[in-house]
Amino acid sequence: MQSRLGWAVLTIVAVLFFVFIYAPLLVIVVTSFNANPVNMLIWDGFTLDWYRGLLGLGERATDVSNRALYIESTDQLLAAVRNSLTVAAATTAISTVVGTATALALARHRFKGRGVYSGGLLLPMMMPDIVLGIGLLIFFVTIGMQLSLLTIIIGHCTFLISYVYLIVQARLAGLDPALEEASADLGASEWTTFRKVLLPQLAPGILGGALLAFVISMDDLVITYFIAGTGSTTLPVYIFGMIRRGVKPEINAIATMIILASILIAALGLWLRSRKTD
Amino acid sequence: MAAPRERIVLAVLLAPATLILGVFFLLPLLIVALFSVLMPGLYGGVEWAFYHWNYGRIFGWADGLMEIFEPIYLQILLRSLGFATLTVLLCLILCYPVAFWMSRLPERWRLLFLFLVTLPFFSSLIVRLYAWLLILRPSGLLNQGLLALGVVDAPLDILYTPAAVVLGMVYIMVPFMFLPLFAAVDNLDRSLVEASFDLGATRAQTFRKVILPQTLPGIVAGSVIVFIPSVGNFIVPDILGGAKGLMMGNLIEQQFLSARNWPFGSALAMVVMSVVLMVLLTMVARSRRVRG
Numbered sequence: 208m209q210s211r212l213g214w215a216v217l218t219i220v221a222v223l224f225f226v227f228i229y230a231p232l233l234v235i236v237v238t239s240f241n242a243n244p245v246n247m248l249i250w251d252g253f254t255l256d257w258y259r260g261l262l263g264l265g266e267r268a269t270d271v272s273n274r275a276l277y278i279e280s281t282d283q284l285l286a287a288v289r290n291s292l293t294v295a296a297a298t299t300a301i302s303t304v305v306g307t308a309t310a311l312a313l314a315r316h317r318f319k320g321r322g323v324y325s326g327g328l329l330l331p332m333m334m335p336d337i338v339l340g341i342g343l344l345i346f347f348v349t350i351g352m353q354l355s356l357l358t359i360i361i362g363h364c365t366f367l368i369s370y371v372y373l374i375v376q377a378r379l380a381g382l383d384p385a386l387e388e389a390s391a392d393l394g395a396s397e398w399t400t401f402r403k404v405l406l407p408q409l410a411p412g413i414l415g416g417a418l419l420a421f422v423i424s425m426d427d428l429v430i431t432y433f434i435a436g437t438g439s440t441t442l443p444v445y446i447f448g449m450i451r452r453g454v455k456p457e458i459n460a461i462a463t464m465i466i467l468a469s470i471l472i473a474a475l476g477l478w479l480r481s482r483k484t485d
Numbered sequence: 486m487a488a489p490r491e492r493i494v495l496a497v498l499l500a501p502a503t504l505i506l507g508v509f510f511l512l513p514l515l516i517v518a519l520f521s522v523l524m525p526g527l528y529g530g531v532e533w534a535f536y537h538w539n540y541g542r543i544f545g546w547a548d549g550l551m552e553i554f555e556p557i558y559l560q561i562l563l564r565s566l567g568f569a570t571l572t573v574l575l576c577l578i579l580c581y582p583v584a585f586w587m588s589r590l591p592e593r594w595r596l597l598f599l600f601l602v603t604l605p606f607f608s609s610l611i612v613r614l615y616a617w618l619l620i621l622r623p624s625g626l627l628n629q630g631l632l633a634l635g636v637v638d639a640p641l642d643i644l645y646t647p648a649a650v651v652l653g654m655v656y657i658m659v660p661f662m663f664l665p666l667f668a669a670v671d672n673l674d675r676s677l678v679e680a681s682f683d684l685g686a687t688r689a690q691t692f693r694k695v696i697l698p699q700t701l702p703g704i705v706a707g708s709v710i711v712f713i714p715s716v717g718n719f720i721v722p723d724i725l726g727g728a729k730g731l732m733m734g735n736l737i738e739q740q741f742l743s744a745r746n747w748p749f750g751s752a753l754a755m756v757v758m759s760v761v762l763m764v765l766l767t768m769v770a771r772s773r774r775v776r777g
Contacts, residue, residue, distance in 0.1 A: 227659075228659065229605075232605070232608065232612075309499060309501075333765060335761055337718075343513050345747060368506065428611055443610070450724060469609065
């Protein structure tokens with residue numbers, strides 16, 4: 208690998224690697240603007256029809272029956288987006304607070320069984336999501352709890368608390384406890400020390416954990432699939448249903464918008480991380 | 486004076502997570518374990534009687550009165566393990582050279598490419614799988630391309646095959662393999678590699694004796710992180726796999742949402758869970774031994 212040739216081979220492999228990762232996403236974005244509805248890979252010119260169709264403004268499929276063929280209803284799609292955002296917001300709030308509290312407890316206190324407890328906290332992350340999904344389904348049905356947005360929020364919290372805990376805990380481990388001791392020595396109460404000393408230093412970790420929780424909650428399909436009631440379909444479950452019924456040009460449009468939104472979120476995350484290192 | 490107060494603070498901080506995980510994580514898993522040994526009811530639901538044939542059925546020994554001998558479930562279990570193992574190996578082969586390439590780049594470029602590897606993780610799983618549906622289906626990009634180039638005369642049936650399932654799993658799992666692997670490769674002590682060359686070792690020897698042992702923790706961590714979600718996956722085979730690509734996840738989903746045999750579905754889930762726990766425990770035991 209010292210040689211030029213070795214480096215050239217490695218570079219080619221790396222280029223192919225990134226083509227493998229990004230080409231499929233590019234295929235979706237390009238086809239979402241293609242006017243050809245039958246063969247999406249023959250370019251018939253640029254169109255925004257599929258985006259218009261999503262918003263119920265379609266000119267292509269003017270009669271109601273034809274439009275219904277392409278996309279069930281714009282209302283359903285918007286409801287799914289709304290459900291996803293509601294679930295993700297609630298889940299992020301709960302799991303960020305609970306995960307941070309747990310990380311604080313384990314980092315600053317010593318107690319019996321601490322090792323087992325912190326190990327157990329990682330189990331929800333490692334559990335295959337289908338097992339968690341059916342477990343929650345049986346549980347909610349057995350105790351007679353109606354499947355709704357609330358059951359989805361509960362389901363997401365069970366594993367997202369672990370993610371937030373892990374990230375905040377990593378941040379806590381890198382902090383200098385001397386600052387907190389100094390604050391206590393100068394007569395600050397525990398609460399003041401937490402607010403004025405610990406929290407500002409932890410903020411990037413907490414924000415990072417919250418962002419990750421939001422992204423994972425927005426994207427979760429498997430657990431939501433099992434515990435979503437009839438009126439509480441989220442965006443991934445909705446798209447999953449659409450794909451199962453066949454490939455439609457409107458799916459390309461939704462998918463492209465999701466790809467763009469995710470790039471924005473990832474860029475936001477990168478920006479937060481770069482501020483942290485300043 | 487401080488001790489009781491500290492205990493209260495600790496209790497308050499730990500109570501929410503303990504409560505949520507106890508009630509909505511541990512309890513459901515215990516219920517799955519319980520359901521897996523109950524008798525399925527005739528019209529869905531369960532009979533409250535001990536019934537071990539749910540497990541027997543998975544391994545090919547069905548209840549002589551109710552079922553016939555069907556090794557099909559054992560086949561699907563083995564296939565799931567095989568697909569997951571293959572996914573791990575392919576991810577490893579794909580990521581290892583790229584991790585080396587990236588570790589040699591200047592700092593700025595390294596950060597940029599690292600960001601590019603993690604970026605797809607932020608975009609939706611279902612969207613990324615859908616892309617492969619567009620590419621692999623008979624009228625999809627790949628077949629259109631091959632037909633246009635004259636490589637094939639008729640569209641290839643790639644979609645709904647085991648190959649499509651493994652390809653889809655590799656695609657969604659690549660970032661999870663890459664990150665731990667890259668961390669290990671990036672921490673590699675270069676002077677040891679140079680020393681090995683200086684002492685006259687061949688490339689193969691250097692790789693086997695110096696590079697491989699040093700990057701092994703990253704390889705193990707990445708493999709476990711990829712294997713676990715792969716073995717119970719049901720979305721990828723559902724979208725890209727046909728009857729021959731059916732995995733444990735699909736079987737479990739069917740038992741819950743269409744066959745309505747919850748006890749059998751629970752037994753299948755318990756098997757998947759045991760596989761995962763065995764992998765995790767092996768890894769923990771290994772890392773203890775290495776450290777101790």
